[in-house]
Amino acid sequence: MGKTDAFLEHAEAIERGLLDIGRAAKASGVSVKMVRHYEAIGLLRKVARTYANYRVYTMNDVHTLRFIKRARTLGFAIDDIRELLALWQNKSRSSAAVKKVAGAHLEELKRKIVEMKSMVATLEHLTHHCHGDHRPDCPILDDLAGARKPGA
Amino acid sequence: MGKTDAFLEHAEAIERGLLDIGRAAKASGVSVKMVRHYEAIGLLRKVARTYANYRVYTMNDVHTLRFIKRARTLGFAIDDIRELLALWQNKSRSSAAVKKVAGAHLEELKRKIVEMKSMVATLEHLTHHCHGDHRPDCPILDDLAGARKPGA
């Protein structure tokens, strides 16, 4: 508070343990592109800049980026992550609120898996019955064309 | 060939068993929007028009739309469908070519399922250990924040 906020020259910032965007990206596993993007959409605070307008990150920012990265890896959507970040930073949160977000995502994942498994089942059935040779006859195309098992 | 191609007035077209886009959409299960889109990207031929510039579809077009619809339901990408449609319409195709497209898609689906299952496993583990009550302590946030089982 007392000290001026905008000291900030690149070399000096690095010396003081701060990171430029490249280092922050490497340290968090998020691409430089996405680091900027997350800032643009308000997932990450607007970070400080050097005189040359370079972004300057603290280790705290890197933690946030890692949090985002991990959440993305678990398939959370950006808006979910926005909420999770808010909960993370809110020390009077309830774990129920967190569990609710995770639970909804979990259900969505399961729903999608069921859907894809159904596709897989159908496709495996069809490919199993497809000769896969030089001849044109193909149950896969028959199915797509709407032929429903002529024998059944 | 002999007869002029562009008779085409709306009422007459309908009488002759042709369909306007709304009917074609309903008959195929594809939305009106997407019917136009599929034409725009060359998945469906450029259909004829009435004098008033309304699109006119044949039952053949409806079959194609159903084919596309079914393929999308099975998760095929547009470019895959483009290829499948070409194979469908090519009577000297080899079933092997069809099987190859389906097989690649199948593998991709399986890959995604494995990926999502891994997410589900992690999330279920975490939510299982989350109290989900008024207290702030939450293993889900701990995981996202990078805390790796302090006990282990």
Added chain:
DNA sequence: CTGAAGTCTGCCACCATTGGAGGGTCAAGG
């Protein structure tokens, strides 16, 4: 001083689909 590597902003592309704006057309009924 020069060159390479890093950073800045801004814009476009992907994929499939939906939505809207702003207009024309068709059919039914007054």
Added chain:
DNA sequence: CCTTGACCCTCCAATGGTGGCAGACTTCAG
């Protein structure tokens, strides 16, 4: 004839998350 409502038309934009490129500037090492 005129209105009304349900169609249809085209064009444009947005979604979500990421990558890529262009043109300009900065930094740092040789």
